[in-house]
Amino acid sequence: xxxxxxxxxxxxxxxxxxxxxxxxxxxxxxxxxxxxxxxxxxxxxxxxxxxxxxxxxxxxxxxxxxxxxxxxxxxxxxxxxxxxxxxxxxxxxxxxxxxxxxxxxxxxxxxxxxxxxxxxxxxxxxxxxxxxxxxxxxxxxxxxxxxxxxxxxxxxxxxxxxxxxxxxxxxxxxxxxxxxxxxxxxxxxxxxxxxxxxxxxxxxxxxxxxxxxxxxxxxxxxxxxxxxxxxxxxxxxxxxxxxxxxxxxxxxxxxxxxxxxxxxxxxxxxxxxxxxxxxxxxxxxxxxxxxxxxxxxxxxxxxxxxxxxxxxxxxxxxxxxxxxxxxxxxxxxxxxxxxxxxxxxxxxxxxxxxxxxxxxxxxxxxxxxxxxxxxxxxxxxxxxxxxxxxxxxxxxxxxxxxxxxxxxxxxxxxxxxxxxxxxxxxxxxxxxxxxxxxxxxxxxxxxxxxxxxxxxxxxxxxx
Numbered sequence: 412x413x414x415x416x417x418x419x420x421x422x423x424x425x426x427x428x429x430x431x432x433x434x435x436x437x438x439x440x441x442x443x444x445x446x447x448x449x450x451x452x453x454x455x456x457x458x459x460x461x462x463x464x465x466x467x468x469x470x471x472x473x474x475x476x477x478x479x480x481x482x483x484x485x486x487x488x489x490x491x492x493x494x495x496x497x498x499x500x501x502x503x504x505x506x507x508x509x510x511x512x513x514x515x516x517x518x519x520x521x522x523x524x525x526x527x528x529x530x531x532x533x534x535x536x537x538x539x540x541x542x543x544x545x546x547x548x549x550x551x552x553x554x555x556x557x558x559x560x561x562x563x564x565x566x567x568x569x570x571x572x573x574x575x576x577x578x579x580x581x582x583x584x585x586x587x588x589x590x591x592x593x594x595x596x597x598x599x600x601x602x603x604x605x606x607x608x609x610x611x612x613x614x615x616x617x618x619x620x621x622x623x624x625x626x627x628x629x630x631x632x633x634x635x636x637x638x639x640x641x642x643x644x645x646x647x648x649x650x651x652x653x654x655x656x657x658x659x660x661x662x663x664x665x666x667x668x669x670x671x672x673x674x675x676x677x678x679x680x681x682x683x684x685x686x687x688x689x690x691x692x693x694x695x696x697x698x699x700x701x702x703x704x705x706x707x708x709x710x711x712x713x714x715x716x717x718x719x720x721x722x723x724x725x726x727x728x729x730x731x732x733x734x735x736x737x738x739x740x741x742x743x744x745x746x747x748x749x750x751x752x753x754x755x756x757x758x759x760x761x762x763x764x765x766x767x768x769x770x771x772x773x774x775x776x777x778x779x780x781x782x783x784x785x786x787x788x789x790x791x792x793x794x795x796x797x798x799x800x801x802x803x804x805x806x807x808x809x810x811x812x813x814x815x816x817x818x819x820x821x822x823x824x825x826x827x828x829x830x831x832x833x834x835x836x837x838x839x840x841x842x843x844x845x846x847x848x849x850x851x852x853x854x855x856x857x858x859x860x861x862x863x864x865x866x867x868x869x870x871x872x873x874x
Contacts, residue, residue, distance in 0.1 A: 427453065428453060428462075431453065431463075432466060457838075463832075469786055470484060470486055471483075471484040471794060472484075472826065473817070474512060474513035483540065483831060484802075484817070492868040497865045513827055514562075516562075516829040518566050518830065519829075520537055520571060521538050521540060522536075532550075534547075534548070535547075537836070540829075541832060546845045546848065547848075548654065559671040560574065561574040561677060563684070564839075569656075571656045572654070573653070575651070575652045575654070576649060576652070577650055578670075651665065656839050664705065669690040676728050676729040681756060682702055682703045682704075683708065685710065687729050693709060696717070697711070697712055698710075710736070710757055716751075725781055726741040726781075728741075728784045730784050730785070730787055732750070732787040737751060737787070739793075746771055747769050747770055747771075748770065768805060768807070772872050772873070774814075775814060780801060785827065786828040792805060792806050792812065793805050796826045799820070800816050801814055802820070811874065818865075
């Protein structure tokens, strides 16, 4: 093995880079652990990192917040397995995310969120799991019930953008005493508002979005809103915020047309994040926020799709298929997925039922095995995950595939499509006030193996 290592690192730099670019991520980690000046130069080279990212395909990232585990599963790791055979999966990143969910991935970076309903706190961090680097996002004191985010990172500008919407929190005031009760009633009656008189309607200063009013938090910060007061929110009082990397505070976004509780299944396309929306006050079943213009939009859904469909997040999922918005509908027929594809962006008439996935051929489908589509691959496979630990690879064209088992899916988990990147997060923080932190000393996070770091081939199927 030592002789092989020496022969590898003795190659000319351009030949060595060509070899390394052909390696999967787990093999690349192994090579970069070799102490060699030439390898150190390559792994810190921005051009190599860019080329490595450009050739990479999205992988399946599974986050288990209760164990602080992030598994990155190579989608071809199991292709040579026999039934019941298993294979180790690497890496398993240990990140400072206890209680945090990986909710979004964009061009190598991920957004992690934690919502503490008891304290009305929503916190977030942006992280590169490969390098182990992360930064905390600014806090917005007391403005965070039922928060929903959208996230985009541009490797060209080295900037990320985050849109966040939630319900404004109101503090419940003490009951008025008998002497002031009549005055309170007259004040309420003179106001056209329908709000409960026991709710303080202006709990936050008007300048809460000023640049000096919110500062970047560190990893030890905590927010205390008082233990002797309750909180409530108005369904109609929606707040939107926008954050550009490098900013010290969130900027307010007015006119959020939908409830943050009524949107799900985020999907990024054409500079905008799209969601399925069940809010009855919005006409169409798809809504969007454009990161470039800051505008909200609506897109009509497939024929016959109603708000009742959009209100079933466990049965309705929106993903990209061949670069087009597509909806996997498991609500209309519980034993099949109707795959609707919008062939021309924004054009209602361009919706077509591209595929129908018969789930009965899988042999494991049932109410206890509800599957969620996560990735549509370039080779025609759609990758779906279930809370029962199964991962289905279904070939849309050949109607065949395989089913794997991964035990981490049995815990509370999040699964997203993620394209790993070697680009350091320091490129984003350079010249800003953002504080860069690292999981462990050194550029790469430590990857650990345990009994849950295995994929096992359960069965194959063909129609």
